[in-house]
Amino acid sequence: MAVHLENGQRVYFTEANAAQRAERPPSTILTSFFAMCEADPFAATLMYVEMPKYYTWNQSTKKFQRRKQGTPVPDWPQVFSTDALGRMYTVHPRNDECFYLRLLLVNVRGPKSFAHLKTVNGHQCQTYREACQLLGLLENDSHWDLTLADSVLWNKYKEDILHRLRIQTNNPDIQITDEIYNEGLILIEDQCLTRSFD
Numbered sequence: 001m002a003v004h005l006e007n008g009q010r011v012y013f014t015e016a017n018a019a020q021r022a023e024r025p026p027s028t029i030l031t032s033f034f035a036m037c038e039a040d041p042f043a044a045t046l047m048y049v050e051m052p053k054y055y056t057w058n059q060s061t062k063k064f065q066r067r068k069q070g071t072p073v074p075d076w077p078q079v080f081s082t083d084a085l086g087r088m089y090t091v092h093p094r095n096d097e098c099f100y101l102r103l104l105l106v107n108v109r110g111p112k113s114f115a116h117l118k119t120v121n122g123h124q125c126q127t128y129r130e131a132c133q134l135l136g137l138l139e140n141d142s143h144w145d146l147t148l149a150d151s152v153l154w155n156k157y158k159e160d161i162l163h164r165l166r167i168q169t170n171n172p173d174i175q176i177t178d179e180i181y182n183e184g185l186i187l188i189e190d191q192c193l194t195r196s197f198d
Contacts, residue, residue, distance in 0.1 A: 003030065003105065004028065026062055033051055033064065034111060034112055034116075035063075037111060037112045038112045038113075042054070044110035047107070047108065049086040053084050054073070088102060097129065103132050104128055104135075165180065
């Protein structure tokens with residue numbers, strides 16, 4: 001699941017539609033999550049990574065829809081759950097504001113906007129880091145534990161990506177470079193964005 005700063009999503013445009021796309025960028029999974037939290041009382045009880053358990057992503061409309069099948073959720077008519085998992089992209093700590101945004105997304109239920117994530121007890125914080133600090137999310141090293149766990153997951157599977165690349169290029173000596181690493185992340189993002197959470 002994508003993590004991006006406000007107005008930081010990837011936007012594709014042509015010369016003909018550049019102004020329109022800049023004015024109204026398309027919805028992303030994250031911005032649609034905010035919209036669902038605003039419109040749907042049940043969604044407002046969830047954290048970002050919990051959405052796929054109860055909602056599906058419609059790629060063509062770029063909106064979440066409630067699941068129509070699964071286990072009924074007690075006290076919530078027409079809400080069903082499945083064992084679907086959501087996995088948020090990792091964010092390097094050097095990309096600090098995005099890193100702290102991600103930290104908020106795994107700890108705050110039902111945020112309605114980027115500004116909502118920066119608001120703690122009625123105080124509008126200037127940065128996501130400040131919001132994390134006020135919420136007590138930086139008082140211990142748990143955020144580093146989460147970051148390291150995500151890093152371990154990438155390290156576990158990056159060798160497979162390298163192996164596949166060596167086979168595709170018929171070059172057993174190819175090594176991962178920053179360019180290949182970034183291309184791999186873009187391919188992973190593209191795959192995630194084109195797949196439904198069903």
